[in-house]
Amino acid sequence: MRTLSYLLRESWVNMRTNRTTTMVAILTTAFTLACVGIFLLLYVNLRAAAGWLQDDIKIMVYLDDRLGSDSVAEVEQQLRGDRAVASLLFISKEQALGEFKAQFPSESHLLEGLGQNPLPASFVVALSPSFRSPDAVKRWAERVRQVAGVSKVDYNQDWIDALATVIRSIELVAIGIGVILSAAAVTIIANTIRLTLFARRDEIAILRLIGATTSFIRIPYLLEGAVLGALGSALSLVMLKFMYELFRQQMRTTGRFAGLENLMTFFPPSICLALIAVGLGLGFAGSFVSIRRFGEAKA
Amino acid sequence: MIQLIHVSKQYDQRPALSDVTLEIGKGEFVLLMGPSGAGKSTLLRMLIRAERPDEGQIFVHQKNVTTLKPSDIPYLRRKVGTVFQDFRLLPKKSVFENVALPLLVQGISSADIRRKVTEALRAVGVEHKRDQLPAGLSTGEQQRVCIARAIVNGPVVLLADEPTGNLDPALTAEIIELFKLINARGTTVVVATHDPLVMAQVNRRVLTLSQGRLLPEHRGLA
Numbered sequence: 001m002r003t004l005s006y007l008l009r010e011s012w013v014n015m016r017t018n019r020t021t022t023m024v025a026i027l028t029t030a031f032t033l034a035c036v037g038i039f040l041l042l043y044v045n046l047r048a049a050a051g052w053l054q055d056d057i058k059i060m061v062y063l064d065d066r067l068g069s070d071s072v073a074e075v076e077q078q079l080r081g082d083r084a085v086a087s088l089l090f091i092s093k094e095q096a097l098g099e100f101k102a103q104f105p106s107e108s109h110l111l112e113g114l115g116q117n118p119l120p121a122s123f124v125v126a127l128s129p130s131f132r133s134p135d136a137v138k139r140w141a142e143r144v145r146q147v148a149g150v151s152k153v154d155y156n157q158d159w160i161d162a163l164a165t166v167i168r169s170i171e172l173v174a175i176g177i178g179v180i181l182s183a184a185a186v187t188i189i190a191n192t193i194r195l196t197l198f199a200r201r202d203e204i205a206i207l208r209l210i211g212a213t214t215s216f217i218r219i220p221y222l223l224e225g226a227v228l229g230a231l232g233s234a235l236s237l238v239m240l241k242f243m244y245e246l247f248r249q250q251m252r253t254t255g256r257f258a259g260l261e262n263l264m265t266f267f268p269p270s271i272c273l274a275l276i277a278v279g280l281g282l283g284f285a286g287s288f289v290s291i292r293r294f295g296e297a298k299a
Numbered sequence: 300m301i302q303l304i305h306v307s308k309q310y311d312q313r314p315a316l317s318d319v320t321l322e323i324g325k326g327e328f329v330l331l332m333g334p335s336g337a338g339k340s341t342l343l344r345m346l347i348r349a350e351r352p353d354e355g356q357i358f359v360h361q362k363n364v365t366t367l368k369p370s371d372i373p374y375l376r377r378k379v380g381t382v383f384q385d386f387r388l389l390p391k392k393s394v395f396e397n398v399a400l401p402l403l404v405q406g407i408s409s410a411d412i413r414r415k416v417t418e419a420l421r422a423v424g425v426e427h428k429r430d431q432l433p434a435g436l437s438t439g440e441q442q443r444v445c446i447a448r449a450i451v452n453g454p455v456v457l458l459a460d461e462p463t464g465n466l467d468p469a470l471t472a473e474i475i476e477l478f479k480l481i482n483a484r485g486t487t488v489v490v491a492t493h494d495p496l497v498m499a500q501v502n503r504r505v506l507t508l509s510q511g512r513l514l515p516e517h518r519g520l521a
Binding site for chain 1: 347349369370373374375376377381387389400401403404405406448452
């Protein structure tokens with residue numbers, strides 16, 4: 001207990017003695033991790049957005065114009081029997097025309113000139129959650145296209161594919177930047193600890209001579225690195241949260257992307273804790289690297 | 300207690316110790332004499348495995364120091380107290396904290412630390428300075444604190460490297476008396492010095508090193 005309190009006190013004394021270095025290390029670590037955090041936040045939000053879009057996906061199954069009512073009923077029966085289908089809504093040719101007129105009143109004269117209703121009857125299909133992934137939707141649409149009486153199957157595949165590509169790219173960029181900037185954070189903390197080790201090299205030499213074990217000598221510096229990393233990470237989250245709220249505020253006041261600000265999410269508490277733990281780990285690693293290189297701490 | 304068998308060490312082709320064989324028994328008080336560069340400090344550093352010989356074997360308290368695993372070195376050093384010419388006290392820690400350090404690294408309880416540190420400070424006569432920082436002490440007092448730190452563990456061997464190098468003759472006599480007292484309590488004491496004043500005060504076994512070689516033994520003059 002006495003030893004533990006001594007080691008904690010030594011870590012605290014180290015940080016207090018090198019106050020400026022400690023502050024600079026925490027701030028630079030915070031800025032570095034905040035850069036990683038921005039990509040992570042973007043990634044989390046885009047994934048969530050992709051999830052909503054995927055959940056909201058409606059597939060239009062257009063029917064052949066020559067199809068009689070019996071055949072329509074057959075197609076409906078077949079679709080209803082499909083375990084991928086969650087719900088089904090039939091839109092007759094007349095309903096489709098009505099909707100068109102309601103949505104585009106100024107263009108309705110275009111259809112009147114044709115003499116007959118050119119809009120096909122269709123089914124609006126919502127798929128079960130387990131069939132909503134881009135690949136599953138694609139497979140289902142291809143299968144239904146083969147059904148007799150179906151002329152066309154339509155859904156916003158391009159949009160979903162594009163979003164998936166963007167998400168994958170951001171994921172890769174986030175991983176790349178995350179790795180590079182994490183290495184930078186480790187280096188920053190390693191240098192801070194190296195300065196501390198250098199400043200206290202005489203003390204370390206004395207501790208070695210009076211019989212301190214390697215771990216006794218190392219623990220205060222490892223603790224210091226871990227605390228620097230955790231504080232840097234916590235500060236980066238505070239900075240991110242501030243930027244996030246500012247961004248939402250801007251969206252609200254300018255009125256751009258109205259309503260989208262309510263769909264945006266910040267990291268949940270569990271992820272925040274995990275990120276602080278990551279910072280702690282990076283700090284520990286930085287400290288470990290320094291101690292290994294310094295060599296003085298070796299018994 | 301201490302045994303060196305054909306020990307040799309070189310630094311950059313220059314011999315620091317050449318084929319040294321010696322034995323120091325339990326409870327002995329030995330002076331290790333010789334001019335600067337004779338190999339005295341190298342020999343003492345080897346006894347606590349701060350250096351390794353190029354050849355030969357070293358035994359301290361029945362342990363072969365030469366083959367000791369790195370993780371066992373701290374445990375050897377806890378049995379061997381060391382006193383330095385430059386005291387090597389931590390400037391930002393009080394006298395009490397400096398002396399408590401060897402006990403702290405062993406995880407000894409607070410109550411035992413208080414008792415042992417008080418005893419050690421009393422034994423060297425600086426108990427009243429316990430709360431001061433080293434900078435506020437005279438050189439003689441600083442050396443006493445350094446000795447207190449070396450004996451607070453109750454070591455089996457006390458090594459002192461030029462302990463009177465920074466002291467005037469009166470203080471030298473006081474420190475030598477202190478070593479005699481510590482020795483009288485059963486601790487083996489080895490004092491490395493080039494100071495003839497020390498030899499004049501100690502009528503004990505004298506080992507002399509010259510250019511890394513051990514010369515024939517004699518006794519001190521006191």
